[in-house]
Amino acid sequence: MARAGAGAPAWTKYSAGMATTRRWRRASWTAMALTLVGIALFVRLGIWQLDRAHEAQTLLDAFTHAANAAFEDFAAVSVNPPGSRFPHVRVRGHYVAGRGYLRDEQMRAGRAGVEAFAVFAIEGSAPQLLVDRGWIAWSHAAGAQPVLPSLPEGEVEVSGTYAPFPGSGLRLGGNALSTQKNWPKLTLAVEHDEIAADLEQSLLPRVLLLDADAASGFERTWIPALMPPARHTAYAFQWFAFAVAALAIFVLLHWKKVDK
Secondary structure, eight states: OOOTTTTOOHHHHHHHTOOEEEEEOOOOHHHHHHHHHHHHHHHHHHHHHHHHHHHHHHHHHHHHHHTTSOOBOHHHHSSSOOTTOOOEEEEEEEEEEEEEEEEEEEEETTEEEEEEEEEEEETTOSSEEEEEEEEEEOOGGGOSOOOOOOOOOSSEEEEEEEEEOOBOOSOSSSOOGGGOOSSSEEESOBOHHHHHHHHTSOEEEEEEEEOOOGGGSSBOOOOOSSOOHHHHHHHHHHHHHHHHHHHHHHHHHHEEEEEO
């Protein structure tokens, strides 16, 4: 009679000495093409976001220095303003009485308020200028519209940064300006075409952000309407991570374990 274990199956002995290794499994042309295209696309998007971050930082720097820059000739930049700069200008004319807009739901240091816009008629110019007077605290809980400091009467000179329109906030129900009869009108959007249509008046392509003035009654801490550079950089990192992930997946799928 054979001893216990003497007749152990042969595969058990074989498995005890079995070893594994990794070998490259030849990839199909389709898999290689898709991987390369995906990596190239992700890298290109990452570089594009880095370029956007650089452009945003350049605009932020230009915006920061604009208020302290030398004054430029307004007539030279009013109709065709430079795309990468925010000219610091002086303008003579008068405010149009009984016209204005309040950009609602603007937050400053945790406080709700509105940004007040006035219409300014320029000497010798048919298109009028929208002037951002600044921010003032107010909420809908107050009931009536905010009490704004009065506009100067007669001919005046105003100075500030000539900047793009702030555009739209989140809004429902389309353009609400045409349904309002009382001035100043409350809106979430300050867009060139909508304001011009509401005023039935041609407007210059940018707004004037008035220089700081402690006696004005407004806060004038201007924030450019653009995505912060840090967010563009974060998106770039995300795209580069996708490129690395695509390469890693390709390698894991084709670098297979095999028995020796």
